[in-house]
Amino acid sequence: MIQRLHIRNYAIIEELQLDFAEGLSIITGETGAGKSIVLGALNLILGGRADSKTLFNPDAKCIIEGRFAISAYELKAFFEKHDLDYDAELIIRREITPSGKSRAFVNDTPTNLKVLQQLGATLIDLHQQFDTLYINNAEFQLELLDALAGQRDAIKAYREEFSRLQEVRRQLRQLNEEQAQARREQEFLEFQVNEFEEAGLVAGEQSELEGERHRLSNADEIKQLASGAFHLLCEDDNAITNQLMALSQRLAPLSDGDSHLKAIYDRFEGIRLELDEVATDLESFGDDAESNPERLEEVEERLSMIYRLQSKHAVTSVEELLTIHEELSGRLGHFADLGGQLDKLTSEQEKLTAALLKRGKTLRKGRQKVAPEFTANVCSQLADLSMENAQLVVDFQPLEQPGPHGLDEVQFLFSANKGGRLQTIKSAASGGEMSRLALVTKSLVASAMELPTLIFDEIDSGVSGDVAQKMGRILTDLSQHHQVVVITHSPQVASRADRHFFVYKQDKEGVERTITRVRQLDQDERIRSIAVMLSQNPPSDSALKNARELIEG
Structure with a gap:
């Protein structure tokens, strides 16, 4: 869970800090105020590409720091593998110098971007338009089905046994050599x-x-x-x-x-x-x-x-x-x-393979059992989000030998339009469609599996009214189990916030320069902000009343 994001000297941000909490955090603001810039800064501490041209002050260093609570993520082995100091509270810092040199730190230990990207993927699931989302990942698709089937312990046991099989195979290769x-x-x-x-x-x-x-x-x-x-x-x-x-x-x-x-x-x-x-x-x-x-x-x-x-x-x-x-x-x-050792390992390989085949068949049954209901629920909820013709199919391809995740390769095939050809999600869905699909999918498994902090950028683009209301309800349900951050222009979605941040521009005194500011809104400020989103600035009395009803409802 992300607790704090501190940004200094980045783009049009001189310095700002966002303190996040559990539940649903909403970020709103005028177009061009800097909401996407905040996400750009966050992306840097997740291992994104750095560019000295983004410095607010070209003569000073840019520093972006994120503070995370990670005790629930089981990351000790990852930290040991990469010689990093583990603590339940994680601090990731990214620095960009005026010369363009970039450095990354994990708990004050220098690290490379590859490690940072792997770690960041565990902590933050960032849904932006046209991003490649986890929902495209075959391994995540299998994990999702296993979570719904209640067989996470079974897949864990399978993977441990498969890992042993891999080690036996390695030893056999060595002995054969x-x-x-x-x-x-x-x-x-x-x-x-x-x-x-x-x-x-x-x-x-x-x-x-x-x-x-x-x-x-x-x-x-x-x-x-x-x-x-x-x-x-x-x-x-x-x-x-x-x-x-x-x-x-x-x-x-x-x-x-x-x-x-x-x-x-x-x-x-x-x-x-x-x-x-x-x-x-x-x-x-x-x-x-x-x-x-x-x-x-x-x-x-x-x-x-x-x-x-x-x-x-x-x-x-x-x-x-x-x-x-x-x-x-x-x-x-x-x-x-060597002959005796080879015979012993060959025998163990055969026993492990037989055991994995048995476990794999059990996993396959569980996955195939939940797949139809899961896809039906996804399509039903997508219809509520103005995607009435969406189709989702789980395509199972059997493997001849046990693989790292079972006896199947699984691929989610999707079509957003009536009569459309089923394709991989990445090929078939637009950015907005993909975001809605990810939202619906993850809301259905929220209580069954661990997910990183979910950040949605303009997931409600192009929707309003009842559809936006339903989307807000889904986000609320999802936030009961996981930390969710949403950048939105929808008053219906914004009204669901547990914590509401407002991004705005301000002219800096003494210089001809506009900077981005962020403040957390109190209850009255939330009502007014949502009322402006519903009507105009200043908002009408009816808009204020409607905003209050949205929040209280």
């Missing part, structure tokens, strides 16, 4: 994994194999060296171990009485015993060192395979190769899982 890529990679991955599995690598084997290769390659030399060393240590006439044993036997009795010598003896004995073990190991090592060309060839082949894998994968150890093997196996396993 991955699978296509997997097919291209899988053969190569399988080759690499098989190569690792055939290799049967074992952590630590490289160093063992390299040691074994060294021993096998030098077996004769090792055997000769080990035998010679053992002979020198244990078997020679002056064997080292024998000499060390003799020395140990001499040191032992001397060390018993001297702690320092005892420590030296203990160290010496440890070395002697260690050397005995070395001699034994050398003997054993030499005995085992046998030349084995076949085993050497096996070791060389195994190492060659390891070195080739290391070079291929740019690593230097078996442990790194084992890590790569694990990673490749994991990737191959992921590709193997």
Whole structure:
């Protein structure tokens, strides 16, 4: 709901402010006084095109600010999506500089016109001559039928399920793309994994194999060296171990009485015993060192395979190769899982589609059930508004697969004249006819669905008397559920106002310049203003009486 519109330095408006309220607000005034200029300013904060030529003072900035109460509009998600600060009271500001630069702000946060237009469409439904109205919008037409059928919760559940179906479809597309890529990679991955599995690598084997290769390659030399060393240590006439044993036997009795010598003896004995073990190991090592060309060839082949894998994968150890093997196996396993994931998502897609088909058929029944009565009521009310030959038909076109709004595409087809061809509303209706159709249509669903603030500009153009009276009654009924603002020349419509604004021109003192002013009329001023609309200025007594009766009636 719009609460306040403040305009400064726009067209012939120096500065003015309108404070709106719930119910029906009427704006009247002389032709050319600036009523359409007020709407032009409002259109700017809804994302309309800005032009520096419209500045009242070409050297100053134009500022238009609208204040809205938005707690009923469920806009938190929209504000989060566009990184805007949400508050139940919304302030939209539009600025135009003398250079022509335009800026827009939502709760003091700069924003672009696209966001402003989306937000504005939620807040204000502005009906001007030759505008494209919501009534032309297929999505709104479906929403209207669902509201009349009392299935707004059902369509909400449908859309949530359809949204999930869209997500499943997206995931399926992604997985199918991955699978296509997997097919291209899988053969190569399988080759690499098989190569690792055939290799049967074992952590630590490289160093063992390299040691074994060294021993096998030098077996004769090792055997000769080990035998010679053992002979020198244990078997020679002056064997080292024998000499060390003799020395140990001499040191032992001397060390018993001297702690320092005892420590030296203990160290010496440890070395002697260690050397005995070395001699034994050398003997054993030499005995085992046998030349084995076949085993050497096996070791060389195994190492060659390891070195080739290391070079291929740019690593230097078996442990790194084992890590790569694990990673490749994991990737191959992921590709193997794609089939299972695809089966699962395909099954979910089928279940969601079946559920949506069921929900969609229920929605279709509800829509088709209310459509005839709705169109009959529209045509009946249009006849009261001097459109006796108007026809409205709801054209249902079934969809093969569930769509975002059900199993149907819906289009309102309209003809304003007897025998006229049914066409889309935009093609068939003039600006005035379209406005009346929008008024009647929205009045029929006013209690069933949420609507933005409805602003009608000269919706009563070309009508008077009883027709204008009926139009005023429809506007009054509509304003019981939604905020309605009407710019009118009709006294019958103006008499219905909950709040009446009068737009007029005034010469500005001190300069040769005419400016637009607006004031809210009290009861006596309303009577006089409507009386002038009924007759002349100044109004006659009978016109004043008639105006009073219109207001009180």
